[in-house]
Structure formats: C-alpha cells, structure tokens
Amino acid sequence: MPEENLHTYQSFEELYHAYKSIVYNTCLSYVQQPEDAEEITQNVFIEVNNSLHRFRGESLLKTWIYRIAINKSLDHLKYRSRKKRFGIFSDIFSGNNSPAEATADFHHPGVALENKEKSAILFKAINQLPENQKTAFILSKIEGLGNIEISEVLKKNVGAVESLLSRAGDNLRKQLSSLK
Amino acid sequence: MENKQSYNAEEIISSINGIERAEPDYFLLTRLKQRIKNNERISIPPGFKKILVPLYACLVFFIIMNMLSYLHFNNSKAQTVQSKQSPEDAFAGEYNLDTTVY
Numbered sequence: 001m002p003e004e005n006l007h008t009y010q011s012f013e014e015l016y017h018a019y020k021s022i023v024y025n026t027c028l029s030y031v032q033q034p035e036d037a038e039e040i041t042q043n044v045f046i047e048v049n050n051s052l053h054r055f056r057g058e059s060l061l062k063t064w065i066y067r068i069a070i071n072k073s074l075d076h077l078k079y080r081s082r083k084k085r086f087g088i089f090s091d092i093f094s095g096n097n098s099p100a101e102a103t104a105d106f107h108h109p110g111v112a113l114e115n116k117e118k119s120a121i122l123f124k125a126i127n128q129l130p131e132n133q134k135t136a137f138i139l140s141k142i143e144g145l146g147n148i149e150i151s152e153v154l155k156k157n158v159g160a161v162e163s164l165l166s167r168a169g170d171n172l173r174k175q176l177s178s179l180k
Numbered sequence: 181m182e183n184k185q186s187y188n189a190e191e192i193i194s195s196i197n198g199i200e201r202a203e204p205d206y207f208l209l210t211r212l213k214q215r216i217k218n219n220e221r222i223s224i225p226p227g228f229k230k231i232l233v234p235l236y237a238c239l240v241f242f243i244i245m246n247m248l249s250y251l252h253f254n255n256s257k258a259q260t261v262q263s264k265q266s267p268e269d270a271f272a273g274e275y276n277l278d279t280t281v282y
Contacts, residue, residue, distance in 0.1 A: 012216075016209055024204040038204055042212050049216055110200035118195035125192075142199055169193070176189035 012049055020045075022062070022143070023069045025110075029138045030073035031080075032106035032123055040076055044069045059152060066153045070135055125175045133168035140165055 009015040023044050028037035047068050055064060105120040126134060132154070139145045139153060151161045265273075272278065 013209065016212070020204055020208070021201045024208075025201050028202060034202075038208055041204055041208065042215060045212055046216060046219065108196075108199065109202040111196060112198070115195035118192045119199075122192050122195055141193075141196055172193055173189045176192050 012045075015048070016045055019062070019065050023065060026066065026069040026138065026143060027073045027076075028108070029123075029126075029142050030070075030134070031076055032127070034109075036076060040069070040072050043072050047072070063149070063152045066139070070153070074131060121176065121179065122172070125172050125179075128175060129168055129171055133164050133171065136161055136164035137168040137172070 009018065020041065024037055024041045027040040027044070028034065031037050031040065044065070048065060055061070106123045107116050107120055108123065111119040126137060129137065135154060136150055139150045140147070145153070147158050147161045147165075151158045154161065154164075156164075
C-alpha cells in the first residue's frame with residue numbers, strides 16, 4: 001500500500017512505482033483494453049508530474065491520483081464513443097477501411113481462470129452502467145476501497161455512495177438476468 | 181426460473197471476488213519518461229499559454245472584421261459603378277431621347 005504523504009517520495013520514479021498498479025488497474029477496469037489502459041496510465045502520470053506543484057494536500061495523494069485516473073478514463077471512453085459515432089465519416093475521409101473499434105470480450109488478467117468467462121460477462125454489463133454507478137462499483141468491488149474512501153474520491157457523502165452501489169448492483173442484476 | 185436467473189446473476193457478480201491487480205508493462209516507465217522529456221522540450225511557458233487564447237480570439241475577430249469590411253465596401257463600390265451615368269445619358273434616358281451626336 002503506497003504512503004499517503006507526498007514528501008515521502010524522493011523522485012517521480014518512486015511515486016510511479018507506488019501508484020502504477022492502482023492507476024493501471026483503475027484505467028483497465030474502465031477501458032477494458034490493456035493497450036488503452038497503458039496509454040491512459042501514461043497520461044495520468046504526465047498530469048501528476050505537471051500538476052504536482054499545485055497539489056495542496058487538501059485530500060490524500062491517493063485520492064487525488066484516483067480522481068485523475070477516473071477522469072482520464074472517462075474522457076477516453078467519451079472519445080471512443082464519439083469516434084464510434086462518427087467512425088463512418090472519418091473512415092470515408094481518411095480512407096481507413098478498418099472497423100472503428102473491436103468489442104471483443106475482456107478478460108481481466110487478475111481474475112481466476114475458472115471465473116474468466118463469468119467476469120467477461122460482468123465487465124460487459126459494467127460497461128452499460130451510468131458513469132457514477134460504474135465508478136462506485138469499480139472502486140468498491142475491483143479496487144476494494146471502502147465507502148468512506150469512495151466518497152472522498154467522488155466528493156459525495158457516504159449515503160450517496162451507498163445508494164450508488166445499491167443501484168449499480170440492481171442494474172447489473174437486471175442486465176445479467178435479461179441475458180438468459 | 182426467476183430464482184435460477186437471480187442466482188446466476190449473483191454468481192457472475194461474485195466472479196470478481198478476490199480479483200488481483202494486473203501489472204502494467206515493465207517498459208511503461210521508460211516510455212513515460214521519454215514522453216515527459218519530449219513534452220518538456222516542446223513545452224510552452226505557462227504565462228504564454230494564458231495569452232494564447234485571447235490572442236487567438238483577437239486574430240479570429242480581426243480576420244472576420246476584415247472579411248466583413250471587404251464584402252461591405254466591395255458591394256457599395258459595385259453599386260456606385262452601376263449608378264455611374266453621365267448627366268446627359270440620365271437626361272436622355274428619362275425623356276427617351278437619342279444621345280447620338282452627329
């Protein structure tokens with residue numbers, strides 16, 4: 001578990017090693033593509049490097065980095081859906097004949113082998129959740145954060161986080177039941 | 181049937197219990213450092229960044245104003261050219277007279 005004090009990190013490299021796993025996993029849960037997750041992880045650390053001098057320590061460093069990772073991932077998803085929507089036009093103008101985006105099953109490398117298939121279905125369902133519910137679910141079930149930590153990341157009260165988690169669970173159950 | 185479906189959904193949701201963290205590529209740090217280095221090389225001073233937006237807005241405004249003024253003066257010039265008639269021609273035109281000088 002990384003230290004929470006900014007001054008404990010002597011160099012950017014140390015900071016990277018302390019948070020790389022958190023950032024990469026958060027991004028991977030959102031975008032569900034290892035290459036994209038690595039690209040966003042790079043963007044997150046560049047942002048951290050550029051704005052570290054502006055970090056006032058009002059929240060924990062971990063919370064701040066989580067927020068950046070979530071925002072960058074959501075931005076990437078928006079960019080991807082925009083690209084999908086206008087894919088036909090851009091393909092015509094750029095002469096690119098490849099499909100806009102492959103939507104293959106995502107197999108998280110950290111899931112046990114016997115659960116791979118089920119988790120792929122779950123990740124597909126997570127993709128359909130609204131942004132806030134998706135974030136709350138990922139932070140709680142995949143990142144293993146407590147409700148208080150999630151409330152700090154989302155800047156919401158604990159009650160709101162509980163409500164988001166409950167609605168996310170209901171929506172997932174509904175979606176998964178309708179798959180049958 | 182409903183119970184079975186609900187059980188299956190629960191089973192799917194619990195499939196990520198005990199999920200382990202994935203590690204990014206070993207060379208990601210090297211690539212990241214390179215990107216930071218490149219960004220620093222072509223970085224714009226922060227003060228200049230603040231000036232860029234109003235500067236760009238002014239430039240666009242200036243171009244639009246120039247285009248509008250060009251269109252405006254061009255049209256009025258065309259109108260002037262159209263109405264440019266000698267007084268004799270105007271008189272002759274009004275009274276259906278022939279202006280040919282013999």
